[in-house]
Amino acid sequence: MSVMSSQYIKHETDVLIIGAGGAGMRAAIAAFDSGSSVTVLSKSLLGKAHTVMAEGGIAAALANVDPKDSWEVHFADTMEEGVYISNFRMAEILSKEAPERVRELEEYGALFDRTPEGTIMQRAFGAHTYRRLCHVGDRTGLEIIRTLEDQILHRDIKFFDEFYVTKLLKDGERVVGAIGIKLNTGDIHVFSSKAVIVSTGGCGRIYKVTSNSWESTGDGLGLAFEAGAELMDMEMIQFHPTGMVFPPGVKGLLVTEGVRGEGGILLNAQGERYMARYSPKKMELDARDIVARANYAEIMAGRGTAHGGVYLDITHRGADFIKRKLPSMYKQYMDFAGVDITKEKMEVAPTVHYQMGGIRVDPESTATNIPGLFASGEVASGLHGANRLGGNSLADILVFGKRSGEGASSYSKKISQGKIDDAAISAEIERVNSLVGRDGLNPYDLASRLEENMSENVGIIRNEENLRKALETIQELKDLSKKAAVHGGLKYNKGLLQVLELPSMLTAAEAIVRGAIERKESRGAHARSDYPKKDPAMRKNIIYTKGERGMRLEWREVPKIPDNLRKLIREEEY
Numbered sequence: 001m002s003v004m005s006s007q008y009i010k011h012e013t014d015v016l017i018i019g020a021g022g023a024g025m026r027a028a029i030a031a032f033d034s035g036s037s038v039t040v041l042s043k044s045l046l047g048k049a050h051t052v053m054a055e056g057g058i059a060a061a062l063a064n065v066d067p068k069d070s071w072e073v074h075f076a077d078t079m080e081e082g083v084y085i086s087n088f089r090m091a092e093i094l095s096k097e098a099p100e101r102v103r104e105l106e107e108y109g110a111l112f113d114r115t116p117e118g119t120i121m122q123r124a125f126g127a128h129t130y131r132r133l134c135h136v137g138d139r140t141g142l143e144i145i146r147t148l149e150d151q152i153l154h155r156d157i158k159f160f161d162e163f164y165v166t167k168l169l170k171d172g173e174r175v176v177g178a179i180g181i182k183l184n185t186g187d188i189h190v191f192s193s194k195a196v197i198v199s200t201g202g203c204g205r206i207y208k209v210t211s212n213s214w215e216s217t218g219d220g221l222g223l224a225f226e227a228g229a230e231l232m233d234m235e236m237i238q239f240h241p242t243g244m245v246f247p248p249g250v251k252g253l254l255v256t257e258g259v260r261g262e263g264g265i266l267l268n269a270q271g272e273r274y275m276a277r278y279s280p281k282k283m284e285l286d287a288r289d290i291v292a293r294a295n296y297a298e299i300m301a302g303r304g305t306a307h308g309g310v311y312l313d314i315t316h317r318g319a320d321f322i323k324r325k326l327p328s329m330y331k332q333y334m335d336f337a338g339v340d341i342t343k344e345k346m347e348v349a350p351t352v353h354y355q356m357g358g359i360r361v362d363p364e365s366t367a368t369n370i371p372g373l374f375a376s377g378e379v380a381s382g383l384h385g386a387n388r389l390g391g392n393s394l395a396d397i398l399v400f401g402k403r404s405g406e407g408a409s410s411y412s413k414k415i416s417q418g419k420i421d422d423a424a425i426s427a428e429i430e431r432v433n434s435l436v437g438r439d440g441l442n443p444y445d446l447a448s449r450l451e452e453n454m455s456e457n458v459g460i461i462r463n464e465e466n467l468r469k470a471l472e473t474i475q476e477l478k479d480l481s482k483k484a485a486v487h488g489g490l491k492y493n494k495g496l497l498q499v500l501e502l503p504s505m506l507t508a509a510e511a512i513v514r515g516a517i518e519r520k521e522s523r524g525a526h527a528r529s530d531y532p533k534k535d536p537a538m539r540k541n542i543i544y545t546k547g548e549r550g551m552r553l554e555w556r557e558v559p560k561i562p563d564n565l566r567k568l569i570r571e572e573e574y
């Protein structure tokens with residue numbers, strides 16, 4: 001149902017989903033199939049969300065290639081990679097339900113690579129005990145989004161793309177809808193909904209060098225945090241070991257782990273296969289944090305390439321194999337760098353890739369601590385703890401995307417529409433209008449200062465001095481961002497989008513830095529040169545809430561693992 005007012009267009013829906021990546025789309029299908037009316041909002045065009053970039057594959061213990069694989073081993077791998085601060089129940093749900101979600105995707109029409117026997121092919125990936133990643137060459141995300149999009153289009157799901165949500169609306173403690181701008185028309189829309197799911201993806205774009213798409217500015221973190229939701233584990237940012245380093249325009253662009261999964265080796269400028277020194281057993285296929293720090297250490301020690309990277313070499317697998325199994329990588333290097341990876345080595349270096357932290361959710365339903373508000377996908381926390389296994393994010397967005405659709409639908413059936421305060425709508429419309437048509441600080445300059453600050457001071461190895469410097473700059477940018485404004489109106493104004501994104505980018509950055517200062521140890525992706533060891537007393541989660549005097553941090557015990565699951569974990573080194 002839609003109603004026009006002079007200032008905005010109003011809609012009503014049972015379940016409102018913000019985000020059309022894999023998590024948002026899977027949630028939409030689940031909520032609709034559970035009998036709810038569903039509306040999806042997306043900053044980017046339908047079918048273009050960040051998930052399309054996913055390359056290497058989706059982790060699911062199908063045991064097609066390695067018969068010994070099982071959900072139990074996948075569970076143990078996930079807990080160990082998360083360095084024991086993951087939520088055990090989320091890891092259990094993921095490892096048990098991922099195979100079902102992959103088979104379902106196939107029933108929906110996804111065409112996975114096959115084994116000679118005709119089952120879904122699975123490849124090796126870092127720190128997975130067995131070959132577990134189901135894939136479509138190196139274009140797995142594209143196939144997932146194409147398949148889910150097809151399902152969405154065959155259901156009566158309302159979809160608004162190029163739509164930017166600026167605020168969640170509340171009725172007392174409960175979230176009852178959202179307001180935002182249709183970017184291509186400049187119209188303001190208000191959505192009244194019984195439940196809202198935030199599936200807005202990550203915040204990699206707060207760093208200068210990142211593999212993330214333009215959308216990943218941490219909007220959902222900011223929206224939910226402002227509405228009172230708890231964030232968790234924000235200090236845990238994953239650096240992928242291999243991003244492109246040259247030419248400068250594509251610095252940070254991902255080189256899939258699939259290259260190493262298919263036999264690619266890392267060499268320094270002296271031709272040494274240095275992983276033998278850092279991880280003699282697992283070599284290039286050790287956990288991402290270990291390989292990323294090894295690459296970084298080689299570059300810092302002066303054994304890097306001319307463009308400040310190391311070499312990744314897959315030429316020994318032969319041109320036919322490379323073009324068949326890694327077609328996007330072949331094209332990416334050919335088009336952007338003029339490098340033929342069937343004959344030449346790639347130059348790579350670590351790049352910011354994934355946020356393990358995010359909105360704290362209930363493992364069963366993905367409900368947050370705020371009634372009516374749910375979250376799933378990269379924006380949610382708990383599953384990955386201190387580090388994420390490659391392939392576990394695509395599994396996460398399907399498994400927990402479905403659960404959030406069902407959770408929100410079930411909640412919406414027990415409740416009526418909330419009351420949306422007219423004053424809150426007017427105030428938000430006034431705020432958005434006040435950001436255009438006048439002189440103000442350039443939002444691109446501010447965003448670029450933030451990105452430099454994060455890359456320089458909150459990088460792969462952290463220390464107190466740099467983190468304090470980063471926090472000071474963030475405080476300064478928070479003040480300056482209040483003076484940001486652009487010329488033009490609300491319609492198709494990219495500058496306005498950047499102004500609107502700034503507060504959430506700064507919330508994400510502040511949480512990462514405050515958490516990194518608080519966590520005086522090295523655990524998983526969080527490495528501190530001044531506290532190089534893991535401290536068992538810090539085997540806890542950090543929770544971030546909005547206090548009256550700013551962001552508050554609190555240590556919270558990790559949920560206790562029941563004995564039947566605990567015994568699956570091989571290495572209890574807390």
Ligand SMILES: Cc1cc2nc3c(=O)[nH]c(=O)nc-3n(C[C@H](O)[C@H](O)[C@H](O)COP(=O)(O)OP(=O)(O)OC[C@H]3O[C@@H](n4cnc5c(N)ncnc54)[C@H](O)[C@@H]3O)c2cc1C
Binds near residue numbers: 199379393
């Ligand atoms: C290059 C690359 C390769 C990867 N490869 C793999 C892989 O092989 N395996 C794996 O498991 N993981 C991989 N990942 C990680 C994985 O792709 C992501 O974590 C995952 O796709 C995130 O999905 P999502 O649905 O949570 O969010 P996204 O796909 O990021 O979608 C977010 C959605 O929210 C929308 N949105 C954001 N803000 C707003 C707003 N304010 N208003 C309205 N809409 C908004 C966006 O437009 C978008 O539609 C890769 C990541 C990258 C960058």
